[in-house]
Amino acid sequence: MFVALLLIVIYRRVVRSGEKFAVVTGKGYRPRRFHLGKWKYAALGGVGVYLLLAAVLPMLALLWVSLQPFYVIPSIKALARVSLEHYSELIELSQFHLALFNTLLIAPIVATATMLLSTLIAWNAARGQYRGGALPDFLTFINLAVPTIVFGLALVFVYLSIPALQVIYGTIWILVIGFTTRYLTYCTRLMGGAVIQIHKELEEASEVSSASRWQTFLRITLPLMFPSFMNGWMWTAVHSLREATLAVMLMTPANIMLASLIWARWQEGTSYGGVAALSVIVVVLTGLIAIVSRLRFFNRLAY
Numbered sequence: 001m002f003v004a005l006l007l008i009v010i011y012r013r014v015v016r017s018g019e020k021f022a023v024v025t026g027k028g029y030r031p032r033r034f035h036l037g038k039w040k041y042a043a044l045g046g047v048g049v050y051l052l053l054a055a056v057l058p059m060l061a062l063l064w065v066s067l068q069p070f071y072v073i074p075s076i077k078a079l080a081r082v083s084l085e086h087y088s089e090l091i092e093l094s095q096f097h098l099a100l101f102n103t104l105l106i107a108p109i110v111a112t113a114t115m116l117l118s119t120l121i122a123w124n125a126a127r128g129q130y131r132g133g134a135l136p137d138f139l140t141f142i143n144l145a146v147p148t149i150v151f152g153l154a155l156v157f158v159y160l161s162i163p164a165l166q167v168i169y170g171t172i173w174i175l176v177i178g179f180t181t182r183y184l185t186y187c188t189r190l191m192g193g194a195v196i197q198i199h200k201e202l203e204e205a206s207e208v209s210s211a212s213r214w215q216t217f218l219r220i221t222l223p224l225m226f227p228s229f230m231n232g233w234m235w236t237a238v239h240s241l242r243e244a245t246l247a248v249m250l251m252t253p254a255n256i257m258l259a260s261l262i263w264a265r266w267q268e269g270t271s272y273g274g275v276a277a278l279s280v281i282v283v284v285l286t287g288l289i290a291i292v293s294r295l296r297f298f299n300r301l302a303y
Contacts (some may be wrong), residue, residue, distance in 0.1 A: 004141045005141060005142075008141045067086075068082065077147045086271065090269070095256060099260070099261040102172055102175075103240075106240055109176055109181040115236065121188050127195070142186050152245060175250055177248045183239060191228060229290070258285075263281070265278065
């Protein structure tokens with residue numbers, strides 16, 4: 001925690017003159033693209049190799065295992081045993097229905113809550129005109145220094161020790177609180193970078209036009225930060241889908257998620273094919289979130 005706080009103090013000193021980092025101004029600002037020239041082929045090749053090794057091949061391996069009655073090395077002979085049996089078993093599993101519902105409910109709630117809080121924290125830290133406005137920005141770094149499993153254990157102690165909070169334990173809301181707190185550090189840094197890129201002259205012009213600071217934030221600052229907001233929203237939603245450590249630490253029969261169900265079935269050793277099928281479903285949901293966040297509707301809101 002001490003090292004984390006020391007680093008944020010250094011960071012605050014570096015960016016306290018935020019004007020020199022501002023690139024979004026009121027003087028004919030337009031985003032510029034940098035042309036790579038002949039290097040574009042090397043960049044494309046590097047990205048392609050990374051995606052092949054980090055995403056495509058593992059995904060194909062999971063898909064292969066999920067379609068086989070038992071694990072077998074890919075071969076022409078094994079193609080004859082391909083079936084959707086493991087997916088059919090999941091559809092009949094009541095735990096799967098509950099885990100899917102909880103996951104689809106928790107992910108957007110966590111993403112929205114995290115991004116709203118991180119945007120307000122970052123804006124207060126950069127634009128706050130009162131003493132202590134940067135304090136929440138300091139505090140968000142504390143949980144970064146704590147391992148996720150320790151953080152989950154701390155939540156268990158707190159919500160089981162305080163009688164008024166015991167009603168939350170075992171529900172999806174303790175997962176929402178845990179995930180939001182865990183991801184707040186990363187998203188605050190993302191939105192902090194977005195805030196300092198916006199020149200103060202835009203907000204000053206709004207205030208000269210008799211707008212309140214809240215109106216200025218909602219109608220000028222927030223729309224300019226919306227691309228970063230959506231990127232953070234997608235990142236948080238995807239991580240909420242796949243977060244296993246906190247989901248397992250706080251798991252009960254009522255708040256089980258797909259990630260914790262994967263862990264539970266893996267521990268049981270009942271069916272590796274079923275575990276692979278669950279993993280494929282999580283990957284598909286992740287892809288759907290990425291596609292939805294890139295829809296033209298959101299692009300129109302951003303610009």
